[in-house]
Amino acid sequence: MKKNFPILVVDDEDVMCESMGAWLREDGYRVDTAPNGQNAIELAKVTNYAICFIDLKMPGGMDGIETMMEIHQVRPDASVIIITAYATVDTALQAMKEGAQEYIVKPCNPQEISMLVSRILKLKKLQSENAILRKKLTRQYRHHDIITKNPRMEEILALTNEVASLRSTVLIRGESGTGKELVARAVHYSGNRAEKPFIVVSCAALTETLLESELFGYEKGAFTGASGQSKGKFELADGGTIFLDEIGDISPKLQADLLRVLQERRFYRVGGTNEIEVDVRIIAATNKNLAQEVQLAHFREDLYYRLNVIEIHLPALRERREDVPLLAEHFVNRISSELGREVHGITPAALKVLMSHDWPGNVRELENVIERAIVTCRNGMLDEQDFSWLQKNSAPQTWDIPDVPLGELERRAIVAALERKHGNVKEASAALGIDRSTLYDKLKRYEITH
């Protein structure tokens, strides 16, 4: 690991370079030395030094601070430690102001310098791990990871690419399970906010009061239990994107608050008196027909138009059946690897079953179905019989449907699913082919306790 962090020692004194170089090499570092600033810059052009020890006073030519500034031109990430024989507050301040990470007076205790080097390198290692994770995350949500050959989806992907670096609000519509969050992430990670946070808020999962403090944060004493100040999701997303899922379910009060944030990019924490300004891009999603909700006076018209600057309507999976084999293959590869199961593909007969299913739960349902089939699969390939339960479920059935309102049927279906799954919301939502936040919304609407 230490060899990945080369060190440069810059000092006009030969003895200093030689002795410091030898001491650091004993610790396993690759060390180069330079007798002056010019030489140091030439070396820095070739090698990405993690740390540069630079003597403050070097006669005839560039001094330590000038050398540091030039090195930072070519290696902005290099940590510079300025060395001096005489400590003065002024030079220390100047060195730190110009970008030195540390300022040390020689001679110093071996333990001090050993700890200083390991502290800097520990930080660099964390920074590098962080950068790798960010890259992985970006790669994961880039457009090419949304699997499709459907022309309408391809148009949508082209659109997300075009709007990725804009700040305009995006409204994503689509049935549950069509991948609204995935598209929102693709917009975020393809644009110039990719390095900043992407914060998800499921509006349907929380009550009005909870959602308000979740979105805007709260001050100490704002309500019973607010024992300290807390930042809201809007503040956490500053510089990045906030994804408001199930936006059609927010209360009229929150609709008004949200409208204000959209118009002014400012808000107050709950119980707060100081206005907070943020730079946040808003992406909202809903499975409702918001235009209709506006007509029914359930949703503010002004907020609807503010949100609906760029509209993306995701097709249901049954409208893009050509993607089923591609998606199925992708899920088989990913899930079998995650579960450590030796499943290598799907037989044509099994694919026929998948193609003929209507997928009311869309891509999420397909993913769940593949996972269940992989768990029970006895051969190396998913075959027709691995989906026999699916055929059974999707085959036309004759039900004794009572003469009750449609909503009551839905309520009964939810209660039955919860009973079958022993109150497990995750499993019940999968069985019903809807996502958890939608189920929570329905539980709230039908006042079902579980």
Next chain:
Amino acid sequence: MSVLYLVAVGNVPDVVWEWIGDAVAEWFPLPIERLPPLPVPEAAYDAKRGQYQSVEIMRMLVERVPNHDSRILGVTNVDLAIPMLSFLFGQAQLNGPVAVVSLCRLHQEFYGLPAQESVLRERTVKEVLHEMGHTFGLVHCGERKCAMSLATHIELVDSKSEEYCSRCGLQLAQRFTTTDGGV
């Protein structure tokens, strides 16, 4: 031919050479030869600090090595330092022919305690193995008990053992498995 030369820089008591001789003979399968003592070079003295620059001593020692395959270990009683650091227990060239160990801060008397020969012996052996290990390519080891672990104060020297950990020991042994001692 590879030889391990041992040399006093200034006055070093004979008993110290007995301790060192036994330790190096156990770990380094090379012919060992004692050279006549060398004076501490005047150029090494830093009057401002009252210490001796190890680099100057190492420069003097490197001239005494007949070939790059041999090693020379200088032992001195003077207090060593380098411009950047306030003191050193010893220093070596990584994968190079020269190592130097100072006994100055290994004495209990340096810390205001009564002299204790057994403690001095243990510390001397640990530091000799440490600096000699560097000359054979070993870098600092994360295993606290290993002779190759970094000691930046005397308590850390005392917490080491008088041997290499299995990983460093193996790496060292591999250096001597090739022909001509592998040095």
